Amino acid sequence: MLTRIDHIGIACFDLAKTVEFYRATYGFEVFHTEVNEEQGVREAMLKINSTDDGGASYLQLLEPVREDSTVAKWLAKNGEGVHHIAFGTADVDAESADIRGKGVRVLYDEPRRGSMGSRITFLHPKDCHGVLTELVTSATVESPEH
Amino acid sequence: MLTRIDHIGIACFDLAKTVEFYRATYGFEVFHTEVNEEQGVREAMLKINSTDDGGASYLQLLEPVREDSTVAKWLAKNGEGVHHIAFGTADVDAESADIRGKGVRVLYDEPRRGSMGSRITFLHPKDCHGVLTELVTSATVESPEH
Numbered sequence: 001m002l003t004r005i006d007h008i009g010i011a012c013f014d015l016a017k018t019v020e021f022y023r024a025t026y027g028f029e030v031f032h033t034e035v036n037e038e039q040g041v042r043e044a045m046l047k048i049n050s051t052d053d054g055g056a057s058y059l060q061l062l063e064p065v066r067e068d069s070t071v072a073k074w075l076a077k078n079g080e081g082v083h084h085i086a087f088g089t090a091d092v093d094a095e096s097a098d099i100r101g102k103g104v105r106v107l108y109d110e111p112r113r114g115s116m117g118s119r120i121t122f123l124h125p126k127d128c129h130g131v132l133t134e135l136v137t138s139a140t141v142e143s144p145e146h
Numbered sequence: 147m148l149t150r151i152d153h154i155g156i157a158c159f160d161l162a163k164t165v166e167f168y169r170a171t172y173g174f175e176v177f178h179t180e181v182n183e184e185q186g187v188r189e190a191m192l193k194i195n196s197t198d199d200g201g202a203s204y205l206q207l208l209e210p211v212r213e214d215s216t217v218a219k220w221l222a223k224n225g226e227g228v229h230h231i232a233f234g235t236a237d238v239d240a241e242s243a244d245i246r247g248k249g250v251r252v253l254y255d256e257p258r259r260g261s262m263g264s265r266i267t268f269l270h271p272k273d274c275h276g277v278l279t280e281l282v283t284s285a286t287v288e289s290p291e292h
Binding site: 001002003004005008010012018021024025026027028048049050051052053057059079080081082085087099102104125128129130131 | 147148149150151154156158164167170171172173174194195196197198199203205225226227228231233245248250271274275276277
């Protein structure tokens, strides 16, 4: 079961400037930053609210750290904006298998490392009405009950 | 203060098909449907989770009902995908005034009617790093305390 909007992934050219925009305009503070070398991004997580499944919803601001990253290519084509959305689940492995069985292309054979030690996978946007969709299981223990 | 991700607005060509995709793939059910004549859209709200400010986070699936609507024009240019994001606040009027005072263009002089009797406004995407951003105050009473 997918039990929350985990985050909205927003691609930007300059992470520091974009973080400052969200702080100055809305008061959102940085909760966590990291570089994901595999994804080729530097990211800042801004926690917006907690959710009733014991998790939280974030904005994930993403700046590419190399020109051949998928986010760099996406930015070159689209400019800044919403890159993907992510749903939280207690069991990304089971959800991935279930969704793959319904004919939706799951981009990874096995979930990979996401923000803050989470495990993630992505669904092909062409199978999801144009929306690049991520599934996330947090590193912190999540209850399977909603 | 903006206290939650209220919704992610997703533009689609065929609302019934897109609703069915989200139901069949993820188990998300329709919480509410309506036509917003002013915005020129037919919409379905899928409730994903409750939030710690007493509100909730939704997916808002949007199908244009006339060719001159902004969503119809957006779809013709971009295809299906994430159209906007929305933050919830107890006081959209005060937030709009505050954000306008910071130099961000607010698209309406006064908030207008949104989903489920809410009051909404939009911020210009060019002032928000490419993200069309909506502010929402729900029709139900919201506490000003987070």
